[in-house]
Amino acid sequence: MKALYCVSVAALALWVLPLAAAEPLKVEIGGLDDGRLPDKAAFCAPENVSPKNVSPEVTWSPGPEGTRAYALVMTDPDVPQDLTLINKPGTVIPEDAPRMTIHHWVLADIPAAVTTLPAGAESEGVVPHGKPIGPTPHGLRGANAFTGFFTGNADMAGTYGGYDGPCPPLNDARPHRYTISVYALDTPTLGLTGAFDGPALEAAIKDHVLAEGAAVATYTLNPALRGAAAP
Template sequence: MLDRPRAPWPYDFLPKVGEFPVVSNDVRDGELLSDNHTFAGDNLSPQLSWSGFPAETRSFTLTCFDPDAPTGSGFWHWAVANLPVSTTSLERGAALPDGAVALRNDMGNHKYDGAAPPAGDYPHRYAFAVHAVDVDALDVDESASCAVLGFNLAFHTLARGVVTPVYQIQA
C-alpha cells in the first residue's frame, strides 16, 4: 500500500482565502490522534475552538477530511454547515447548536466518524477545517453531499482555519 504517492493538500486547489487559528485541547497539527477520536475507539469529535476570523463572518462550516484515503477522492469524516456566528467552539463529542446542519459523511452517517485508515498504510492527515462564511446559511440541507457543500464553500468562504492531526494503524 505504501507505493502510492501522497495525496495533494485539498485547499491548494481552491480560491485563496484568509486564515485564522483553530486550536484544540484534543488534537494538534502533525500529532497522532488518540483513540478517543478514532472509529475503532470512542469515535468522539475533538474539542475545537477558533478566533480571529473576519468581522464580515455570518456563519461557520466545519469539515473533517482525509485527503490520503485510497479512494481517488479522499474521505469525508464530518461536515457541519450553518453553525451560527456566535459558535466559536465545540466540546469533545459535541452536540450541535440549533440551526446547524450535519451532512452525511462518507460512512453514511450525519455525525462525526473518526479515523479508520487501512492497516499498514502511511499516516493519514485529518484536516479539521473551520470555514468563515459570508452568509447566514449556505443553501444545503442534510441530504447534500460533502462535494456540494464544498462547491458552495468555494464561493462563500472568507477565511479558513485548519488543524491537522494524523493517524495510522500498524499492519
C-alpha cells in the same frame, strides 16, 4: 486644480489596489498527543479503548467583520483508492499507493457566535446506522463518507451525520492525515438540505468565504507505526 488632481489620483489608486486579504482563522484541535488524534477519537480504535468515536474539541479564532456563519469539514486525503487492499491478509499498502480524499465530518451554518465545538459535541460513540443529519444547536449536519462505505452492510448501513472518526487500514504503511478546515462565511445559511455531503458543502461555500483556516492531526492503526504517526 492641482489639489483636485492629486485627490483624484489618490482615489484612483485606492480603487485599483486589491483589498487586503483577511487574516487566516487559527484552528486548533484539542487533546492531541504529539500531533496525533487520541484513540478515543477513532471510529476503529483498538479494542481496549472506551469510549470510541468521540469528536475532538475544535476551536477557531473569530472571523473578520461581516462573518455571519461558519462551516467545518474534516477530510482524510490518504484513503487507498483500491479498497480491496484494506486489511487484506498478507498485504501491505505501500506509502505511494494511489489515494483519495473522504469526508469524516460535514457541518454547515454554524452560528457566528460559535467558535468552539467541545469534545463530544458531534459524537460520543459509535452509532450503528448513523447519527441524524439536520439541524443542531451548533450547525447543520451533513452526511459523511461512512454513508457510502456501509452500503450493503445490514448491521451498519444508514445515513451517517456529523462526526465519524478515523478508521485507517491496519495494513497501511502511511499514517493518515486528518485536516479540520473552518470557513468564515458572509451568509447565515448555505441553503443546503437533506443528506448533503462534503463536496456539496465545498461547492456551496465557493463565493461566500471571508477567511479560512485548518489544523492537521494524524492517526494510524498499523502496529508498526503506532506511536510514530507524524505528519
